Amino acid sequence: MNKYTHVFLGTAFSSKSPKEVEILKDHLFCINSKGMIEKIVAPKDADYHPLLDTYQGEENFHRLADGHYLLPGFVDLHVHAPQWAQSGTALDIPLYDWLNTYTFPIESKFSDLEFAKNVYEDVVSTLLGNGTTTALYFATIHKEASLLLAEICSAKGQRGLVGKVVMDLPEQTPEYYRDADAETALAETEEFILAVQELAKSTKQGVYPVVTPRFIPSCTDEALKGLGELAAKYDTYVQSHCSESDWAHGYVQDRFDKNDAFALHDFGLLREKSVMAHCNFLNDQDAELFAETGTAIGHCPISNAYFANSVLPLAHLHAKGIEVGLGSDISGGFSPSLFDNARQVVMSSRMLEDGVNPSLPADERGVPNSRITIDEAFYFATAGGGESLSLPIGRLAENYAWDAQIIDTNLGSSKLPIYDANENLHDIFQKMMYLVQPENIREVWVQGEKVHSR
Incomplete structure (x- = not known):
């Protein structure tokens, strides 16, 4: 039996400090049955590929599509x-x-x-x-x-x-x-x-x-x-x-x-x-x-x-x-x-x-x-x-609730102006913060449960 209720693979942005955004590129986010982020695994970590092998192809594995990114709720x-x-x-x-x-x-x-x-x-x-x-x-x-x-x-x-x-x-x-x-x-x-x-x-x-x-x-x-x-x-x-x-x-x-x-x-x-x-x-x-x-x-x-x-x-x-x-x-x-x-x-x-x-x-x-x-x-x-609010929310970090929004930057009429496949990720983050409309928000999760999708 697999240990995690959900595993997400994607690039996420989260506040490291009030002035600094942390970029988690191609990380694995492992969510437990309580809806908490139990483990975040970077591509360089030893257990990254074993985890990927275990969960890939399973129903509870979510690989973000190209041009999709994770933000905290x-x-x-x-x-x-x-x-x-x-x-x-x-x-x-x-x-x-x-x-x-x-x-x-x-x-x-x-x-x-x-x-x-x-x-x-x-x-x-x-x-x-x-x-x-x-x-x-x-x-x-x-x-x-x-x-x-x-x-x-x-x-x-x-x-x-x-x-x-x-x-x-x-x-x-x-x-x-x-x-x-x-x-x-x-x-x-x-x-x-x-x-x-x-x-x-x-x-x-x-x-x-x-x-x-x-x-x-x-x-x-x-x-x-x-x-x-x-x-x-x-x-x-x-x-x-x-x-x-x-x-x-x-x-x-x-x-x-x-x-x-x-x-x-x-x-x-x-x-x-x-x-x-x-x-x-x-x-x-x-x-x-x-x-x-x-x-x-x-x-x-x-x-x-x-x-x-x-x-x-x-x-x-x-x-x-x-x-x-x-x-x-x-x-x-x-x-x-x-x-x-x-x-x-x-x-x-x-x-x-x-x-x-x-x-x-x-x-x-x-x-x-x-x-x-x-x-x-x-x-x-x-x-x-x-x-x-003194609650473990608002960050994509271990021991925080899995409250997340999946942003689609490629969406038809609301496509963000990203023309370089290797564009700086912090620049993409800024474009999202300034240009995202509700239709770019493809999924919203709260405490490990999907509560909105379009």
Whole structure:
């Protein structure tokens, strides 16, 4: 009997460090029954040819075709699953108006489980089809629909971290879409945590409950305190929005006389398993608190261009020791693709470095040392996301989950411009990062199971 459940032969790209991509040319990837990469064998290794002889011709042996390459699955640290229903609309109005005119009315519809099922099945399938193997989801305030999202992730094979949203502050939330009160919100959150933990027992790739105050402006002190206590009691993940825009950042300063980061920390919401979205207005003290508590940033570059009033100083914050991954922020960000978001990371960082006001002299225009390379953006979309979640994902490396996307560079209408049979592999990698469309993603695997193919 063969030892491995699957053996793949192909060329793969994975982050060795935040700045360096490792190229694994013609390696064998040996996957065990738990869906983990048990062994990676290079052509020069002594057991390469014996392994090849054993598995070649077997049903569980996968030799990548010419022009096909392996990338790790993407980790999306910030998705509003219900907002998939409004993606691509109303991105030209301010955040506060956008929430009240479009977002809250859409999210309120998720009390209807049939509607929720349609949207959630679609968004999970769409993200898988875009190479996202792990997603950190905001659902809505509805416990049943939030649990349904976790069940859909479980069934479709995506690693889903799902939060029932809490928003109970009457002054900042509409009457038709808010928790009845803090007590109800906390009781339902606890029931949700227990139900998802039960579901996780039968989910190979893992599903996880997430404590999810929408953001400070929508929650009472009582709800925030109670959510911090639940996170500690059940050792769950925590997610929220932090210092996203001028308005949100200013609101928290007015209410608590401190920055978002410190206010969240006071309620027990900054911890090793916390991911805060956006964080554009963190100052150096905030950043140090994030690094100290192990809180990660979910960087949403497309969304930030619409709603954050600024560019995240990503290089500066990462240099301070903060874990960072990428988020699509559907639907503040219109694209479900982390390829698109990785591209935007690079563009936004260059605009921050060079500056955007041409009436200023060049040396006063930008913020020096802000640029992010495509290799670094790839790291944030994969390994950085895995580190942010403290899970063995985001790398094609031994003892990591087999979460992988198979990219076809030869595909008809979406053929990549590769004309030299011996083209430098790092150049091919860069072309993939900039040019791949969903149709180039031929297969997606999560935890050793094929979950998408086209």
